[in-house]
Amino acid sequence: MKKFINNAANVVSEAMRGFGHAHRDLVRVNEKPLYVTRASPNSAKVALLSGGGSGHEPLHAGFVGYGMLDAACPGQVFTSPTPDQIGAAAKAVDGGRGVLFIVKNYAGDVMNFEMAAESFGGQSATVLVQDDVGVESTEPSRQGRRGVAGTMVVEKVVGAAAESGADLAACAALGERAARACGSMGVALTSCIVPAAGKPTFQLGEQEMELGVGIHGEPGRRRVSTPPPPTGAEAVATMLIEAIVHDLAPREGEPLLLLVNGFGGTPLIELYLMYDAAARRLEADGFTVARSLVGNYVTSLEMAGCSLTIARLDDEMLRLWDAPAHTPAFERAGPR
Amino acid sequence: MERFINEPEAFAREYLEGLEQAHSEVVELRRDPLIVLRRDRSKKKVALVSGGGSGHEPLHAGFVGEGMLDVAVPGEVFTSPTPIQIQVALREADRGDGVLVIVKNYAGDIMNFEMSVEMAAADGIALRSVAVDDDFASGESDQGRRGVAGTMLVEKICGAAAERGDDLDAVAELAHRVAAGCRSVGVALSPCTPPALGGKSVFQLAPGEIELGIGIHGERGHHRSLWKPTDVLVAEMCELLFSEASYVRTTRDWDRVSSTWEDRERTTSPLDAGTNVLLMVNGMGGTPNSELYVVYRSFRKLCEARDLKIRRTLVGSYVTSLEMRGCSLTVLPVDDELCTLLDAPARTADYVHGR
Numbered sequence: 304m305k306k307f308i309n310n311a312a313n314v315v316s317e318a319m320r321g322f323g324h325a326h327r328d329l330v331r332v333n334e335k336p337l338y339v340t341r342a343s344p345n346s347a348k349v350a351l352l353s354g355g356g357s358g359h360e361p362l363h364a365g366f367v368g369y370g371m372l373d374a375a376c377p378g379q380v381f382t383s384p385t386p387d388q389i390g391a392a393a394k395a396v397d398g399g400r401g402v403l404f405i406v407k408n409y410a411g412d413v414m415n416f417e418m419a420a421e422s423f424g425g426q427s428a429t430v431l432v433q434d435d436v437g438v439e440s441t442e443p444s445r446q447g448r449r450g451v452a453g454t455m456v457v458e459k460v461v462g463a464a465a466e467s468g469a470d471l472a473a474c475a476a477l478g479e480r481a482a483r484a485c486g487s488m489g490v491a492l493t494s495c496i497v498p499a500a501g502k503p504t505f506q507l508g509e510q511e512m513e514l515g516v517g518i519h520g521e522p523g524r525r526r527v528s529t530p531p532p533p534t535g536a537e538a539v540a541t542m543l544i545e546a547i548v549h550d551l552a553p554r555e556g557e558p559l560l561l562l563v564n565g566f567g568g569t570p571l572i573e574l575y576l577m578y579d580a581a582a583r584r585l586e587a588d589g590f591t592v593a594r595s596l597v598g599n600y601v602t603s604l605e606m607a608g609c610s611l612t613i614a615r616l617d618d619e620m621l622r623l624w625d626a627p628a629h630t631p632a633f634e635r636a637g638p639r
Numbered sequence: 640m641e642r643f644i645n646e647p648e649a650f651a652r653e654y655l656e657g658l659e660q661a662h663s664e665v666v667e668l669r670r671d672p673l674i675v676l677r678r679d680r681s682k683k684k685v686a687l688v689s690g691g692g693s694g695h696e697p698l699h700a701g702f703v704g705e706g707m708l709d710v711a712v713p714g715e716v717f718t719s720p721t722p723i724q725i726q727v728a729l730r731e732a733d734r735g736d737g738v739l740v741i742v743k744n745y746a747g748d749i750m751n752f753e754m755s756v757e758m759a760a761a762d763g764i765a766l767r768s769v770a771v772d773d774d775f776a777s778g779e780s781d782q783g784r785r786g787v788a789g790t791m792l793v794e795k796i797c798g799a800a801a802e803r804g805d806d807l808d809a810v811a812e813l814a815h816r817v818a819a820g821c822r823s824v825g826v827a828l829s830p831c832t833p834p835a836l837g838g839k840s841v842f843q844l845a846p847g848e849i850e851l852g853i854g855i856h857g858e859r860g861h862h863r864s865l866w867k868p869t870d871v872l873v874a875e876m877c878e879l880l881f882s883e884a885s886y887v888r889t890t891r892d893w894d895r896v897s898s899t900w901e902d903r904e905r906t907t908s909p910l911d912a913g914t915n916v917l918l919m920v921n922g923m924g925g926t927p928n929s930e931l932y933v934v935y936r937s938f939r940k941l942c943e944a945r946d947l948k949i950r951r952t953l954v955g956s957y958v959t960s961l962e963m964r965g966c967s968l969t970v971l972p973v974d975d976e977l978c979t980l981l982d983a984p985a986r987t988a989d990y991v992h993g994r
Contacts, residue, residue: 309933321939539643573644578657636993
C-alpha cells in the first residue's frame with residue numbers, strides 16, 4: 304500500500320494537524336476531542352455543524368469557514384465521529400441561536416449525531432442528506448439512501464442562509480429542501496484502500512466499472528464493462544444522468560446545478576471531460592445547466608471515479624449558491 | 640484503461656470544451672487554433688501568456704482569469720503547443736501594454752515559444768519572457784532544470800502584479816525573481832499513462848517501489864527506493880530541496896530594445912535561517928488531499944527545524960501529471976510584497992482566492 308502516511312493509526316490526526324497549519328488563517332483544529340472550527344467565529348448566527356468519517360476530504364473540514372460550516376467533526380477513516388466529539392464541537396460553536404447538524408444518512412452517523420444532540424442541551428435541529436440514487440428508491444431499505452456529494456450543496460446553500468441571519472427553523476427547513484433537491488450517482492473505476500485495512504475494499508476487473516458506487520466503496524446498482532472508444536466517457540455520463548433524471552424528475556427550463564465530483568484519484572482533466580459529456584446530454588434533453596462545479600469535493604480516499612449531482616435550485620437556493628464563501632476548499636469571491 | 644475518456648485524440652480538446660462550458664463566465668475557448676482566453680479583456684494591463692502540453696491540469700488553462708493568466712496555449716498531452724497557436728495567443732493577449740510569456744523549461748516548449756516571441760516581436764508586440772526551472776531533482780544538463788510546480792506561483796504572483804498596473808518590465812523582473820527563488824522536488828508512488836500510448840505507462844514501478852525526484856511527465860528521477868513512512872520520505876525530499884545552498888545558471892530573456900535573446904544569470908539564493916517562505920505541497924493528480932496534508936505536516940516540521948519562517952502555505956493539486964500518484968514540494972522565499980501579491984484576488988476556473 305503506497306500512500307503518503309506514517310502509520311495507519313495516526314493518519315487522521317496527522318492530516319488534520321497539517322490541515323490546521325496550512326489553513327491557519329481560516330480554521331482552528333481542536334485535537335482532543337478532534338473538531339475543526341473557524342479561526343474567526345461568528346456567534347451571532349445559527350451554527351452549522353457537520354461531520355462523519357474521514358476519507359471524504361475536503362468534506363467536511365475543508366468547508367469550515369465564512370459562508371459554509373462553523374464546525375466539522377472528523378471521525379476515523381470511514382468511521383463516525385463519537386457523540387463526545389460532536390457534543391464538544393456543538394458547545395464550542397453555539398452562540399445561543401442554535402446548532403444545525405448536517406448529517407449524511409449512514410446508520411452510525413445518524414445514531415451518534417442523535418446522541419450528541421440529546422446530550423448537547425442547546426437548541427438544535429438536524430438535516431439528513433440522502434441524495435444517492437445509486438440504490439434505487441424502489442428497493443426496500445429501512446436505512447434509506449446514502450448521503451453523498453449533495454451534502455456539499457446543502458452545506459453551501461444553508462451556510463449562506465445562516466450567514467445572512469436566518470434562524471434555526473428556517474435553516475432546517477431550507478436544509479431539508481436543498482437535500483431533497485439533490486440527486487447523485489457515482490461510478491468507480493478502481494477501489495479505494497482504507498489505510499487500516501491495507502487492501503482494496505472491493506475488486507474490479509481491468510475493464511469493469513461499478514455503477515452507483517457509494518463513497519465508502521459500497522456496491523452500486525451493477526457492474527458494467529468499460530464502454531469502448533470513441534464515446535466511453537459520453538456513455539458513462541449518459542448512464543449516470545439518466546438514472547438521476549429518472550429519479551429527480553427535474554422540469555425542462557428550471558435552473559439546475561451540475562456538480563461533477565471526483566472521488567480522489569481521478570485527475571481534473573477527466574472530470575472536465577465528464578462535465579462536457581454530462582452538460583451536453585442535459586442540454587440536449589432540454590434541461591438548463593444554470594450553475595456548474597467541477598472538482599474533488601466529496602471523495603473516497605484515492606478511488607478513481609466520479610459522481611454527478613444534479614440539484615434543482617429555486618430562486619432562493621440559486622442566490623445562496625452564488626453567495627460568497629471563504630473556506631479552505633471552497634472559495635467564492637465576494638465580501639465577507 | 641481506467642479513465643474517463645472518449646477518443647485519445649480528442650482528450651485535450653474535450654477537456655477544454657468542458658472547462659469552457661463549466662466556467663463560461665471566466666474563460667472563452669477558441670478552436671482554430673486552440674487557445675483559452677480570459678472572457679473579460681476590457682482592462683488595459685500587461686498580458687500574461689503561458690502554455691505547454693496538456694496533462695498538468697489545472698495548469699495552465701485553469702489559471703486563466705482575473706489575477707492570473709490572460710491566455711493559455713494548450714498542446715496535446717505532454718506535447719508542446721505549436722508556434723502558430725502561440726503566435727495567435729500572443730496577438731490576442733496584447734492590449735497595447737505588452738505581453739509576458741511564461742514557459743516551463745523543456746526543449747520543445749522553449750523552442751516553440753522562442754520562435755513565436757521572435758515573430759510576434761516583428762509584428763510590433765512588446766514582449767518579455769521567463770523560463771521556469773525550479774525542479775531541483777533534475778540534474779544539470781545542457782537544457783538546465785525542468786519547470787514544475789513553481790510555474791503556478793510565477794503565474795499567481797505576476798498575474799497579481801499585472802492586475803494592479805505594474806508595467807511590462809516590472810512584471811518581467813518579478814517573474815525572474817520568483818523563478819529564481821523557487822525550489823521544487825517531486826516523488827511518484829505510481830506512474831501516469833498518457834491516453835495516446837494505448838494504456839502503456841510512461842515508466843514502470845514495482846509494487847512497493849517509489850521514485851524520488853520524478854518529473855511531471857514521468858521523467859527519470861533522482862533514485863528509486865521502497866516505500867517509506869512519510870516523515871522519512873519528506874526528510875529525503877528536503878535533503879534534495881536544500882542540498883545546494885545556491886544555484887547559478889544562465890537563462891534567456893527577450894531584449895525588446897535590441898530584438899535579440901539576452902543571456903542573464905539567475906541565482907537561487909541560500910535559504911538561511913530566518914528566511915520567510917511560502918511552502919507548497921502539490922498533488923500529481925491521483926493523490927487525495929488528505930495525504931497531501933500528511934505530507935505538509937512533515938514538510939512544515941522540517942522547515943521549521945531549519946528555522947524557516949512559514950508565511951504562506953498552498954496545498955492542493957495544481958501542476959499535475961495526469962493520474963500519477965505522488966506529490967511535489969516547493970519552497971519560495973517571500974517578502975511582504977510577494978505576500979501581498981499572493982493574497983491578491985484571483986478568479987480563475989480552478990483557483991479562486993481572496994475577497
